[in-house]
Every structure is written in structure tokens, then in C-alpha cells.
Amino acid sequence: MKRIEALKVLLKHRTDEPLIVSVGYQPSELNSLGHSDLNLYQVNFPYPSPLGLGLALAIPRQKVIVSDGDGSAVAGMSTQCTIANAAPPNLIHIVWDNESWMTCGKIRDGHLGPMPTPTAGRCDFEQLARGAGIEHAYTVWDERGFEDVLVRALRDDKPYVIVAKVDTSTPVAAPVPYGMTENAIRFRRALVDKGWVDPMHAGASTYKDVGFDFGAGGDKGGVEAIYRDLREVVPREPGNLSLDHARAIYEGVKAAGIDMFVYLPDSSNYLVQRFAAEDPAMLSVSVTREDEGMAIAMGGFMGGRTSCIMMEASGLGMSYLALAWLGIQQRMATLILTSHTDGLGEYTDYHVVTRYLAEPLLRGMGIPHHTLMDVSDAKRMLKYATMTVRGHVFPVVIQLPRQVLWHDPE
Ligand SMILES: Cc1ncc(C[n+]2csc(CCOP(=O)(O)OP(=O)(O)O)c2C)c(N)n1
Numbered sequence: 001m002k003r004i005e006a007l008k009v010l011l012k013h014r015t016d017e018p019l020i021v022s023v024g025y026q027p028s029e030l031n032s033l034g035h036s037d038l039n040l041y042q043v044n045f046p047y048p049s050p051l052g053l054g055l056a057l058a059i060p061r062q063k064v065i066v067s068d069g070d071g072s073a074v075a076g077m078s079t080q081c082t083i084a085n086a087a088p089p090n091l092i093h094i095v096w097d098n099e100s101w102m103t104c105g106k107i108r109d110g111h112l113g114p115m116p117t118p119t120a121g122r123c124d125f126e127q128l129a130r131g132a133g134i135e136h137a138y139t140v141w142d143e144r145g146f147e148d149v150l151v152r153a154l155r156d157d158k159p160y161v162i163v164a165k166v167d168t169s170t171p172v173a174a175p176v177p178y179g180m181t182e183n184a185i186r187f188r189r190a191l192v193d194k195g196w197v198d199p200m201h202a203g204a205s206t207y208k209d210v211g212f213d214f215g216a217g218g219d220k221g222g223v224e225a226i227y228r229d230l231r232e233v234v235p236r237e238p239g240n241l242s243l244d245h246a247r248a249i250y251e252g253v254k255a256a257g258i259d260m261f262v263y264l265p266d267s268s269n270y271l272v273q274r275f276a277a278e279d280p281a282m283l284s285v286s287v288t289r290e291d292e293g294m295a296i297a298m299g300g301f302m303g304g305r306t307s308c309i310m311m312e313a314s315g316l317g318m319s320y321l322a323l324a325w326l327g328i329q330q331r332m333a334t335l336i337l338t339s340h341t342d343g344l345g346e347y348t349d350y351h352v353v354t355r356y357l358a359e360p361l362l363r364g365m366g367i368p369h370h371t372l373m374d375v376s377d378a379k380r381m382l383k384y385a386t387m388t389v390r391g392h393v394f395p396v397v398i399q400l401p402r403q404v405l406w407h408d409p410e
């Protein structure tokens with residue numbers, strides 16, 4: 001089938017589902033059939049599916065559709081595992097499988113010949129999605145088959161993957177008349193106008209909205225119970241992780257109003273993540289890669305959550321594309337908490353990556369970053385950082401050096 005024809009079927013059934021659209025020629029095809037501000041175009045690969053996941057988790061009563069390329073979807077394969085386990089009932093992931101990196105080679109009036117993706121060979125994306133744990137993964141070859149599964153997916157409360165086999169035709173379609181920044185801002189406004197996101201969530205924050213009460217917020221009871229359980233097993237001995245510091249940091253997270261906690265474990269940030277993972281009041285998402293996690297956290301932020309990702313700083317290196325593309329150009333934000341810094345106390349040679357990379361990378365991208373030197377400042381700085389994220393709509397990093405995560409008495 002032709003993608004342009006299948007897109008018409010999609011638009012026939014789409015009412016007000018936000019559409020996360022991958023990079024390349026697809027946005028022009030979609031736009032040629034009619035623009036909606038609920039279309040977010042040019043989400044670079046492999047981020048359409050994690051961004052869609054974050055948004056779907058943030059607005060659970062609303063279906064979210066990811067309109068992806070096969071190259072993009074294969075590049076983000078591990079996200080299928082994250083989606084399967086998060087099991088959002090409202091996420092539909094359409095993969096336009098033309099078995100090629102089709103956008104590359106396109107010229108004004110034709111194409112120089114598509115270069116094949118893995119699905120042109122032995123790779124089957126439906127099987128990948130099923131293997132990842134997504135039960136409702138289907139391949140469709142014609143418009144009728146596509147329509148059948150799409151209608152079911154829109155009704156059913158399960159995550160769906162629809163692999164739509166399409167040819168490599170590239171109809172002449174005018175480019176989208178918005179830059180990425182303008183499109184993304186209009187998309188966010190469309191979510192607000194729909195009533196799904198509080199207009200005060202981001203960009204319009206005032207001190208009245210966020211508040212300077214550093215002791216406020218958070219479900220202390222829940223945190224106390226987790227603390228008591230962990231106290232049984234965490235030794236209070238020098239050279240171990242500090243459970244008391246972890247509690248202080250997690251209480252700061254809650255007091256800052258953070259209600260979505262994305263994480264990839266590291267030995268230093270482990271205990272803080274245990275608090276988040278075991279806190280029933282927290283929407284926590286365990287991820288497979290830091291850049292995937294950033295896209296999820298930013299999707300959550302777009303959907304009105306006050307999100308953060310906690311990760312080892314070495315994962316920043318693989319996140320520069322997500323940070324620059326989604327964070328800087330598309331103005332999506334989140335708070336990033338990183339363990340390991342270029343400061344003192346990092347004695348292991350395998351953390352050399354962080355020493356060389358983290359700070360220069362953040363500086364190079366102009367991303368505000370702050371090192372929390374003393375855990376007694378955790379609550380204040382987490383709140384300040386969250387206020388900056390929401391006020392400036394920009395990623396902000398808090399770096400956590402050894403002394404704030406470990407129990408190293410003098
Ligand atoms: C990180 C990165 N590398 C390379 C590119 C160049 N690029 C733009 S579109 C595209 C093809 C994407 O293939 P697919 O997802 O299958 O979509 P299709 O072009 O077939 O519609 C590529 C490789 C890019 N945008 N980002």
C-alpha cells in the first residue's frame with residue numbers, strides 16, 4: 001500500500017489523538033492531508049516511541065498515536081520492552097514499514113533509490129514487538145487490514161503496535177510551514193487548549209504557583225515506610241550508600257512537586273531510585289537507555305507532569321541528540337539528576353567518561369547545571385531546579401557528587 005493512502009485512513013479515524021510524527025518525509029505527506037496543532041512533526045529517531053510513551057502516561061485518558069518510520073522504530077527497539085512493561089492502555093505505535101531509509105535519497109522530483117533498513121532483510125518488527133512483550137502487535141499489508149486494526153486499537157485499552165507495510169513511493173508534498181520550535185510550542189498549547197494540561201504547568205509559572213515553602217509537599221508517610229524497610233538492610237557504615245541522604249534527596253524530589261520519576265540504575269543513585277520505585281504515589285518508569293528515558297521524561301512533561309530522570313552521568317553522552325533536538329529545539333523540558341561528576345571523590349577508573357564528558361557537554365549545549373555539594377541543600381535546590389525547568393521550559397541538571405550519596409564520615 002502507499003503510505004499517503006494509509007495516512008488518509010488514519011486521519012479518517014483520528015479525532016483529537018495527539019500524533020507524534022517521526023523525522024523525514026512523512027511530516028510533509030501528513031501535512032499535505034491537513035495540518036492539526038496536535039501533530040508534533042520531526043521527532044528524530046529513535047525518540048517518537050519513548051516520547052509517545054511519556055505523553056501517554058501523563059494523559060492516560062487520552063489515546064496517543066506515534067506515527068513512526070521503520071528505520072526509526074528499529075533504532076528504538078529497546079523502547080518496545082519499556083512500553084510492554086509500562087503497558088500504557090492508550091498508546092498506539094504505527095510503524096510505516098517501507099523497508100528503507102526512504103527519506104535519504106529523495107530529490108525534488110523523485111528518488112535516487114532507497115537504501116534498505118533491517119526489515120528489508122530478515123528483521124520482522126511485529127515479532128520484535130511481540131518478543132518485547134507487546135501482545136497486540138500486527139502487520140498489515142493493505143488499507144482494509146490497516147483500518148481494521150486501527151479501529152480496534154482506538155477502542156481497546158491495550159498498547160498496540162501496527163506495522164504497516166508500505167511501498168517506497170514519495171508523493172510530491174509541500175514541506176511543513178512551521179519550524180520545529182514553533183510546531184512544538186503550538187503542540188503544547190493544543191494540549192492545554194484541550195484541557196489536558198494545566199496552562200500554569202510550564203512557561204507561565206510564577207512564585208505563587210510554585211511556592212517557596214521548602215518543607216511543603218510530598219507524602220512523608222509513604223517515604224517513612226520505605227525508609228523503615230530499607231533501614232533493616234542498609235548498613236550504616238562508612239563507604240556504603242547513605243540511606244539518610246537518599247531519603248533527604250527523595251523527600252526533596254517530592255517536595256519539589258515531581259510526580260514522574262524516570263530512572264536507570266547506577267550504584268551511586270540506587271537508593272534514591274528504590275524510594276521512587278517503591279513509592280505507590282510516584283509514577284516511576286524504569287528504562288533501558290538514558291536517552292530513551294529523557295524522551296519519556298520530556299513526553300511526560302509535555303503532558304503536564306513535573307518529571308525528572310535520575311541516571312549515571314555517563315549516560316549524558318548518549319543523550320546529546322535527545323537533549324539538543326527535543327530539549328533545545330523542540331523546547332521540551334525535564335529535570336535531570338546525575339550521579340558521578342568531575343569532582344573529587346570519584347576514584348574508580350571506569351567513571352572516567354563522566355570526568356571528561358559531563359560538564360563540557362552540558363556547558364557546550366548551554367544546559368543549566370548545578371552540583372549539589374551538601375545534602376542539606378537538597379530540598380531547596382531541587383525546588384529551585386524544578387522552578388527553573390517549568391519557568392524556562394528547558395532541561396536542567398543537578399549533579400550529585402559522592403559526598404551527597406555515600407556515607408563517608410570524616
Ligand atoms: C541520528 C540521525 N541520523 C541520521 C539521520 C538522517 N535521516 C533523516 S530521515 C532518515 C530516514 C529514516 O528512516 P525511516 O524511519 O524508515 O523513515 P522513512 O524515511 O523511511 O520514512 C535518516 C536516516 C537523522 N535524522 N538522525
Ligand SMILES: [Mg+2]
Nearest residue numbers: 070071100102
Ligand atoms: Mg522507512
